[in-house]
Amino acid sequence: MTIVPTVREVPIRTDMDIVGVRQAVREVAVSVGFSLVDQTKVVTAASELARNTLKHGGGGTAEIELEERADSTALRLVFRDEGPGIGDVELALRDGYSSSGGLGLGLSGARRLADEFDLRTAEGEGTTVTVAFVNRDPAAR
Amino acid sequence: MSATAVIELDGVLLVTIQGELTDQDAIALQHDLTTQVASVGARGVLIDISALEIVDSFLARTLHDIAGSTSLLAAETVVVGMRPEVAITLVELGLTLPGLRTALSVADGLALFGGSIAAPSEGA
Ligand SMILES: Nc1ncnc2c1ncn2[C@@H]1O[C@H](COP(=O)(O)OP(=O)(O)OP(=O)(O)O)[C@@H](O)[C@H]1O
């Protein structure tokens, strides 16, 4: 087993890039043997977070990383922007809260879909959202 | 963009989504369908999403809005062919889409429109 740090970095500047992120994430998820359901969860979470990076963060990047752990592989996605940041994190993570007339399920839903979730932000300082999906015992596939 | 194809079948618009949709495509689809429902006087819209590998909150909301706007024009929208992994993921995302009529296949969906859906159908 090899340790691969950042597999890919995808810019997020237009809504075409959201499609690009979905495709890149799908490819990596397939390459490490994620099940169809898990692929779908990762790609859906990526789509939500990429859209937030674009719409709320004014654009940024998505990094796709693979991390070999003792008995699993983690696919980690890091969404980074230098936008306005999130003043009230608790509110932003609430199901149904949206500052822009959306359903308000993107951030909270991505957190539910992921195995690990981390949000770093401050008003005026941009936002970094990290989600990880763990593929347990990939060797068994 | 040829991400979607629309044909009319006996007063029902049959819409096939053929691949990845950008947000712009989704908004355009909503606009085009609503316009077409009015211009052909369609009684139903059947949207086949079996080619879609994911449905996220934006697309789900767009489908919901299409159903809302066609319903104001007296045409019912039915979404067919959702993949099981998409359904599983949508529920976990927190989206159960109440009010959106679904059917398993195009044939099942068309059967819902039957010979005549002119009779008032409660709510749905
Ligand atoms: N990268 C970001 N930068 C700044 N604010 C953000 C960012 N991501 C999320 N937010 C804030 O958190 C709120 C909740 O995000 P969430 O994705 O749940 O909902 P939404 O994007 O408004 O709607 P949708 O359900 O369509 O995704 C947003 O309305 C926005 O105010």
Ligand SMILES: [Mg+2]
């Ligand atoms: Mg969002």
